[in-house]
Amino acid sequence: MTVQDAVRENLSELTAGQTKLANALLADYPFAGLQPIQQLADSTGVSPPSISRFVNRLGFAGFSEFQHRLIEELRESSRSPRDLRALSAEADDSCFLATYAQRFADLARRLPETITQQQLGTVAALLADPGRSIFLRGGRISDTLARFLSMHLRQIRQGVHHMADDPELWADSLLEMRRGDVVVLFDFRRYQPSVERLAAAIHAQRRAQIVLITDKWQSPAARHCSHVVALPIEIGTAWDTAAAALALIEALIVTVSEHDWTSTETRIECWDALRADLQGKDSNKDQETS
Known part of the structure; x- marks a missing residue:
């Protein structure tokens, strides 16, 4: 779960001040959370102690740990294939397809948890x-x-x-x-x-x-x-x-x-008929000019 996910998950249980802080963080994510705590307090009208209690609610020991997680997310979001290659295991050509298929299957099983x-x-x-x-x-x-x-x-x-x-x-x-x-x-x-x-x-x-x-x-x-x-x-x-x-x-x-399958079916039927007609005309024209 990202920090953003954690903030959204807690929105319904926040106080008015915490909701104001959460909305500010989400509106300029992740950069709002990377400000010094006093600067964030000044811009949101939420006191530093309240900000500390808010990040504790999200599961962080303190504001510095909260910011460290944001920095890690920012780093992950900009990784290039070169970065990912350095972090991944070298592919074994003898069984790569089977291994990749298993990874794909695991990802597919997680999809209903994501959406x-x-x-x-x-x-x-x-x-x-x-x-x-x-x-x-x-x-x-x-x-x-x-x-x-x-x-x-x-x-x-x-x-x-x-x-x-x-x-x-x-x-x-x-x-x-x-x-x-x-x-x-x-x-x-x-x-x-x-x-x-x-x-x-x-x-x-x-x-x-x-x-x-x-x-x-x-x-x-x-x-x-x-x-x-x-x-x-x-x-x-x-x-x-x-x-x-x-x-x-x-x-x-x-x-x-x-x-509306009836409408879909009618449109596809017309689409296919027009394509067949146009392809036929193109074929005849090609024969005439060949």
Whole structure:
């Protein structure tokens, strides 16, 4: 459990002053917690002794231990494949596939502990709502996941838009967004600053529902998002895994399609007929020019 998770888990049991402190920590996580205790007290109006009692409630012996954990999380959230390779055991080529498959199976078993059925249902209901347009975008690597989800959602329903690669063109998408539309963002370890800026702009200017799919350390974009899904990505190698994200995406695709299967089936039938017609025309044209 991260410090952020611990703070959220205790929110319902905090005093008014502790709630104020917790909200300040979450609003600028983890950096707010890395300030000197007196500076944090001055900025939140919560006394240093109250801050100490708050971190004790979270399970830390004192404020220095609390900050040490935040620093460790910050370090973990920025690790590169080179860093992870130095920490992992050298791969044994003779049995690597079997070992990797076992790690994947262990990760898959942990997935229901990471995202609850209720959270899956909430996100799926947003994506299935025909009254909402959907916009998707990811980071440098994670945008492949956004593309994958957008392609399948377009087969299920209309109003699905994958945002352009060039951030200069994102303003076009923001202008099309209405209050209540859904934006799905992907951002994993070594987070993309442009994704955070995008989330901040959408939250401030368009008031859309933002769903962030990230890891347990959580992208800085999380502070601007309505729904945050934190997935396991560590698998003991130099490369983090996207397996949990793909499993979530496929579960969402199935769940969204079942919200109104009659409509989904009709759209797929029309989609397939149009594809077959267009492919046939392309084939005839190729024959005519060959």
